[in-house]
Amino acid sequence: IVMTQSPDSLAxxxxxxxxxxxxxxxxxxxxxxxxxxxxxxxxxxxxYWASARESxxxxxxxxxxxxxxxxxxxxxxxxxxxxxxxxxxxxxxPPAFGQGTRLEIK
Amino acid sequence: xxxxxxxxxxxxxxxxxxxxSCAASGFTFSSYEMNWVRQAPGKGLEWVSYIxxxxxxxxxxxxxxxRFTISRDNAKNSLYLQMNSxxxxxxxxYYCAREKGGKYIFDYxxxxxxxxxxx
Numbered sequence: 001i002v003m004t005q006s007p008d009s010l011a012x013x014x015x016x017x018x019x020x021x022x023x024x025x026x027x028x029x030x031x032x033x034x035x036x037x038x039x040x041x042x043x044x045x046x047x048y049w050a051s052a053r054e055s056x057x058x059x060x061x062x063x064x065x066x067x068x069x070x071x072x073x074x075x076x077x078x079x080x081x082x083x084x085x086x087x088x089x090x091x092x093x094p095p096a097f098g099q100g101t102r103l104e105i106k
Numbered sequence: 107x108x109x110x111x112x113x114x115x116x117x118x119x120x121x122x123x124x125x126x127s128c129a130a131s132g133f134t135f136s137s138y139e140m141n142w143v144r145q146a147p148g149k150g151l152e153w154v155s156y157i158x159x160x161x162x163x164x165x166x167x168x169x170x171x172x173r174f175t176i177s178r179d180n181a182k183n184s185l186y187l188q189m190n191s192x193x194x195x196x197x198x199x200y201y202c203a204r205e206k207g208g209k210y211i212f213d214y215x216x217x218x219x220x221x222x223x224x225x
Contacts, residue, residue, distance in 0.1 A: 031209070033211050033212075035151075035212075041217075042201055042215035042216065042217055042218055043151065043201075043212070043215055044215070045206070045211065045212060045213045048206065048207075048209075048211045054213065086150065086151055088151075088210075088212075090209050090210035090211060093156075093165060093210070094153050094165070094167050094168075095153045095210040096153070097150055097151040097152070097153070098150070099150050100150045100151075
């Protein structure tokens with residue numbers, strides 16, 4: 001299964017909404033996770049089962065979607081949200097990541 | 107506090123070998139499936155290998171199958187990756203990652219250890 005994210009990079013003003021899309025080459029139902037990788041850090045789990053927020057993740061982060069189309073939304077961008085975001089399917093082996101979306105401040 | 111600390115990375119020539127280790131603490135290591143995930147310089151994430159909690163089930167990505175061997179020692183709370191016949195394209199930061207709920211959901215990651223394969 002191939003995971004494709006769009007856009008590759010995104011610049012959003014502080015306080016504005018950021019939306020990152022993830023599309024799978026075949027249905028993964030809701031077997032979809034999102035990770036945030038801040039500069040120089042390992043990835044951090046944000047969501048699993050497409051919309052289940054990991055403990056400690058701020059509620060401005062929202063995961064949605066099912067089947068082949070998924071979305072990660074940040075409702076009001078904060079400076080600390082600058083990172084690369086990855087989606088990952090775990091419906092079938094091998095688990096596969098999207099190429100990443102780089103989020104910056106405009 | 108869950109901690110995963112990788113070690114063993116370094117510079118190695120093509121065709122060489124390295125053994126990575128991941129020391130786990132802050133949780134019952136023997137109850138969790140574990141994985142290795144790598145990230146080439148400036149690139150995205152690539153799953154490398156999986157091992158079940160008992161060590162009885164193991165999977166590899168196609169790019170490392172036959173060259174890498176994952177193992178664990180539950181008595182020592184440690185995960186390992188033996189890497190043989192290394193190639194330039196194996197250059198990456200290697201992360202050990204704990205699974206959540208046994209479903210390739212990676213809820214904790216180490217800081218990574220850097221492997222450089224170059225002549």
